[in-house]
């Protein structure tokens with residue numbers, strides 16, 4: 575792979591302000607951790623994503639799609655290849671009656687404000703999830719009993735061969751924090767959602783209540799990637815971790831949050847290695863104590 579050649583070819587098709595070299599990933603992840611990516615592309619259209627992938631593929635250059643980096647841990651030696659980040663410039667959204675169209679990079683917080691202002695109900699749970707629509711579809715993000723699966727109608731996706739297809743909700747195979755997007759390395763370009771009309775004041779009150787709960791129960795003032803682990807069937811990860819005596823456990827500057835044990839937080843200058851070591855420590859202790867295998871929800875990329 576010749577990264578210079580990839581850069582030259584990208585420059586022929588993508589505006590210079592949308593391409594960055596040696597970009598520090600700690601500035602693009604909610605953990606505030608990560609070495610540099612060789613190249614970062616900030617596409618402003620589906621076309622630019624398609625072009626970027628085509629250039630990477632023809633040069634056998636690795637690429638990775640990200641939204642807002644809120645469920646992502648990038649290793650300390652960075653990423654060799656091209657990171658495509660949607661949240662900077664792919665933020666279009668359109669509301670028509672009860673249907674909402676969004677590009678993959680729009681933030682859920684922005685989208686939920688728009689949806690509430692239209693008097694549409696069913697997206698209140700998403701207002702405090704700090705990711706993008708594309709990231710949320712990929713993870714089937716959810717909270718407080720709601721999830722993307724409840725409102726999505728379709729998503730336009732691209733497969734690793736560069737084919738663009740529209741998948742229905744059924745074809746997306748959305749399950750607890752999973753989808754076909756992850757399993758088949760697809761890229762979400764944009765999607766369509768559908769809601770129902772509701773009482774604006776009641777919708778706003780529900781959203782305010784979720785915001786209050788989040789602020790009370792989650793360590794929002796320290797960098798993290800939200801819940802570090804998936805919820806194991808029949809348990810809550812945070813409770814298992816607390817009961818295993820790990821509240822406040824620390825490796826370097828990575829710490830099991832004292833407010834919510836399901837969150838590993840960066841209390842200073844944690845490295846990705848610190849976070850990974852703490853994840854492994856927590857997994858081991860919970861397995862020994864309760865015979866439950868915790869599965870990380872956070873995605874890890876980059877050079878070890």
Ligand SMILES: Cc1cc2nc3c(=O)[nH]c(=O)nc-3n(C[C@H](O)[C@H](O)[C@H](O)COP(=O)(O)OP(=O)(O)OC[C@H]3O[C@@H](n4cnc5c(N)ncnc54)[C@H](O)[C@@H]3O)c2cc1C
Nearest residue numbers: 641642643644645705706708709710715716717761762800
């Ligand atoms: C304080 C805090 C609270 C959180 N609360 C919640 C919560 O309540 N519920 C919840 O579900 N999550 C929560 N999260 C986690 C996170 O916000 C969600 O998982 C979110 O969906 C990730 O979106 P993102 O755009 O940041 O994705 P990223 O972190 O950038 O990427 C996550 C994964 O999605 C993939 N991806 C991103 N965009 C695309 C795309 N366009 N096409 C294909 N794949 C893509 C990436 O490749 C990666 O595998 C929280 C995180 C934080 C920091």
